[in-house]
Amino acid sequence: MTILKRHISLVRCRAWPSEVIGDYVPLKPRGVKRRGEWIGLCPFYKEQTPSFTVTNVKGFYHCFSCGSHGNIFEFLVQHQGVTFQEAVLIVAKKYGIKLPSGKTNTTKKNIKDRKRRAKKIAKRKARKEIADRESLFGGDEE
Numbered sequence: 001m002t003i004l005k006r007h008i009s010l011v012r013c014r015a016w017p018s019e020v021i022g023d024y025v026p027l028k029p030r031g032v033k034r035r036g037e038w039i040g041l042c043p044f045y046k047e048q049t050p051s052f053t054v055t056n057v058k059g060f061y062h063c064f065s066c067g068s069h070g071n072i073f074e075f076l077v078q079h080q081g082v083t084f085q086e087a088v089l090i091v092a093k094k095y096g097i098k099l100p101s102g103k104t105n106t107t108k109k110n111i112k113d114r115k116r117r118a119k120k121i122a123k124r125k126a127r128k129e130i131a132d133r134e135s136l137f138g139g140d141e142e
């Protein structure tokens with residue numbers, strides 16, 4: 001089975017990097033919460049001070065200690081030793097996303113609309129997450 005590009009971005013739009021990576025690495029919210037930044041101990045390198053960050057808005061993880069960097073799928077490839085396609089399927093399964101198999105008649109306009117909708121949903125979700133976090137953790141912990 002081949003996973004189409006648009007399916008990959010569909011999964012990527014729906015997934016929260018901190019949730020996906022948080023399944024494998026204990027993460028804590030940190031700093032400017034509006035950007036949805038999370039931090040934890042690097043899973044690729046033994047360290048005592050957390051320097052492994054996950055930024056939800058950007059959709060990337062980055063380690064200041066060993067320099068590993070990538071999106072959620074690349075994380076799974078690197079951390080779980082799966083293939084890129086398997087990584088997409090793991091995340092899709094986590095979010096209950098059914099990837100359509102075979103060809104679908106999708107016009108460019110449809111894709112654009114869908115992307116716009118996904119962005120809207122993501123924005124709404126981000127706002128909600130920030131509100132939840134703030135009520136959970138109280139004030140800033142800096």
Ligand SMILES: [Zn+2]
Nearest residue numbers: 042045063066
């Ligand atoms: Zn590292």
